[in-house]
Structure formats: structure tokens, C-alpha cells
Amino acid sequence: MIEQKENIRMSGDERHAQLLHIAVKLFSEKGFSGTTTREIAKCAGISEAMVFRHFANKDELYNAILDHKACSHGLQSFPWEDEEIHHLRETKDDFAFFNRLAASAFKNHKKDIAFIRLLLHSALEGHELSETFLEKFVLRLYDFIGSYIEQRQADGAFRDGDPRIFVRAFLGMLVHHSLNNLVLDPKRRMLDVSDEDAAENFARIFLNGIRKTTVR
Amino acid sequence: MIEQKENIRMSGDERHAQLLHIAVKLFSEKGFSGTTTREIAKCAGISEAMVFRHFANKDELYNAILDHKACSHGLQSFPWEDEEIHHLRETKDDFAFFNRLAASAFKNHKKDIAFIRLLLHSALEGHELSETFLEKFVLRLYDFIGSYIEQRQADGAFRDGDPRIFVRAFLGMLVHHSLNNLVLDPKRRMLDVSDEDAAENFARIFLNGIRKTTVR
DNA sequence: GTCTATAAATAGATAGAC
DNA sequence: GTCTATCTATTTATAGAC
Secondary structure (H helix, E strand, O other): OOOOOOOOOOOOHHHHHHHHHHHHHHHHHHHHOOOOOOHHHHHHOHHHHHHHHHHHHHHHHHHHHHHHHHHHHOOOHHHHOOOHHHHHHHHHHHHHHHHHHHHHHHHHHHHHHHHHHHHHHOOOOOOOHHHHHHHHHHHHHHHHHHHHHHHHOOOOOOOOOOOHHHHHHHHHHHHHHHHHHHHHOOOOOOOOHHHHHHHHHHHHHHHHEOOOOOOO | OOOOOOOOOOOOOOHHHHHHHHHHHHHHHOOOOOOOOHHHHHHHHOHHOOOOHHHHHHHHHHHHHHHHHHHHOOOOHHHHHHHHHHHHHHHHHHHHHHHHHHHHHHHHHHHHHHHHHHHHHHHHHHHHHHHHHHHHHHHHHHHHHHHHHHHHHHHEEOOOHHHHHHHHHHHHHHHHHHHHHHHHOOOOOOOOOOHHHHHHHHHHHHHHHHHHOOOO
């Protein structure tokens, strides 16, 4: 449960933000139809009527979340805005580049489990959040990593092949690992390994997998 | 929508099976709480009362699905029961082994999208299906592939490292690819590639990634 | 901004006739 | 095996007082 504050009179904006926050949490945990407005109200420590004062109906509340989430973060930080990653890309330090990509992905995923769950729910329920996310984030990620791979292929460092398939292979390792740890197998029954080890291993496997010269 | 048969009097068993089938479809599309018994009844072309004649309540219907799904298929076919895969494993044909694993995974995933969606819903909603699946299928898969990798490490063919992390890397590529194609990005906006190409590429990347000698 | 009370709609579940 | 009718509980949503 979240806050559950009682008898605290908030300003309209505060209450609005609080409700959004609570709704994100609850929707991400139990999905849209699995969450009741009653619960949201109780969690905020106010009556249901107040919830409907802030949001005309449940759908509007959901849409407010989408706007908020899709714009304000995304998955928080974009790799292409990370200075170190940018630098590693420039200097063509292949291993450090992919290792850092993996490590920062894991860190961000862990920071925003609620968002990841929301995304999954959204994808399953066919809401727009997941599509917006693909467009605003994943598509660019493919470009960002894909163009680096292309570059290194031109350098003669990586072997030939569709860069986007390579990207999918790499992202697959990352996303699947986070999804396992955070959603599917939080008890770590399949595999319990530190994010650092995972990042290092994945970077090495991937790099050896697409590089012309093998490095150990 | 499914069948929507009308005025057809079925035997008890037929009706029972039909309801299960419809419920799987609807639950997998909209989740448990997102599906109403009314809808199920309408879809089957009978009254709600009939649904409750077959299943005491909604939960029981859900459990019946779990039993049915978790036991009778799983994800249908187990790789360790596939003759060809078994043979490739014996003969240590590394590339063919992993390639075939990938290809057969994609084929099975595609055949059972409903089950995959059900699994995701189940994981998000915290039902037991996903846990059962992990135990009955994924855990064994880790063992199956992991032990092969161990073997090949002992042979001196694969480099050192935790076999289970290697497995995660490989399964990551496969699962992520299917999840993208079947659930997250069915329109193939990120990447549109044939399963054959994907399987081949993933097997090659992975194998070069963990092998001592590079092969192209 | 907040409440209580309540309406309206929908969901799950049952009774009893055929 | 099937229906109609109905009941109850829950959920969404509104009214009106403070």
C-alpha cells in the first residue's frame, strides 16, 4: 500500500498528483480493470467522490497517467543522452559501450518497475501507452545502437549482417533479463546473478558474436 | 469473437470444453478481471446460468484452465522430447542444435499466442499459472541447455563462464523476439524479419559469443 | 476541498420452470 | 441441458451539504 494519509487537506494540485501516483502504482500492480476507484480513494485517504472531482471518470484518470508517463519520463534516461555512453561510442570502445548500455538499462528498469508493469498491461490490454513507448523510445534505441553497429561494420570490426537483427539479439538479452528479475521470476528461481555479472557476460557474448576478431 | 453458436444443444462435455476454450481466449485477451461471465456466456451462445452450472464460480473456471493448460500442453512440445534436437545434441552439432532450438521455439510460440498472453496476464496478476510454468518448463529448459553447454565446456569447445547466464542470454534473444512479434509489436515496426533468419542469426551470434574458435 | 448518501450500472451467482 | 427472472454485491458515478 501507498501513503494512506488521513485527514490531510491538500491543495488541488497536490491531490491531483497524489492520485496520479497512486493510480500508477495500482494500475501497474493489478491492471486497469483490476483496480477500483474505491481502492484508489482509500489509498489516498479521501472519498471516492473526490477522485471523480479530479478526474471525470476512470478512463480520464488512465489517460492522465499515459500523458504524464509517456512525456515526462519514458524509461527515464535515454542512452543517447548519457555522456559516458556517448563518449564510449565516439572512441569505439566496443566492450565498454555495450557493457555500459546493459548496466544502465538494468539500473533504469529496476528504478521503474511500475512503469514496466504498466507497459506490459498496456500492451496486453491494447492501450496506447505501449505503442507510444515503442515509437518514442525503442525505435530510437534501434537506430542508436544499429547505427553504431553499421559504423563498426564499415570499419571492418564487426562482421556483416542486418544490424537491426543484431540489435534485437542484444536488447533481447537485456529486456528478458530485467523482465525475469522484476516481473516473471522475482524470486530468482531460474537464475540469480548480479546485474554487473549479467551486463558483462551479455556484452561479451554479444560482442564476440558479431565481431570479426575474438577477444576474451 | 469466437464461435457464438446459437441454439445448439451440446453434450455436457462438449459444452464444458467449449467454455474452457472460450475462457482461455477471453482471459488471454483481456485478463481475468477484464473478462465477464456474461461475455463468456454470450460468446458460447448460452445463458450465464449455464456457465455457473459447469463451473461453480469464476475462479473455478480459471483454475480449470490452469490445470488444463499447465498439464496438457505447456508450450506444447518440450525440446527435450524432440527427436531431432536430441540427435543434434548427441552429435554435438552446435550450430544446428541452437538453430533448431530457436526455430522450434518460434514455431511453438506462434502456435500458442493465447497461452503466452495468458502467462503474461498471470504473471502480472500474480496467479499461479506463470509460476507453474516456470517450474515445469523453464527450469527444465535451463537444465537441458545448461547441461549441454557444460558438456561442451568440458570438451574445450566453449569458453568458461556460468552456463546458466549463457542460457539466459540465448533464451533472452528467443523470448524477446517472440514477445515482440506476437504481443508488443505485432505490426513489426521495430523489425520485420523471418523467423528463419532470426533463428539463424541468433544461433550464430550466441555460438560465436561463447565458442572458443570463431566460425562464420 | 471534502464529506455522506445515494443513484445507476454492472458483475457474479441462484432459483425454479421446462 | 437450458432458459428467464431475480438477487446480491460491487463498482462507477453523482447530488447536495459543510
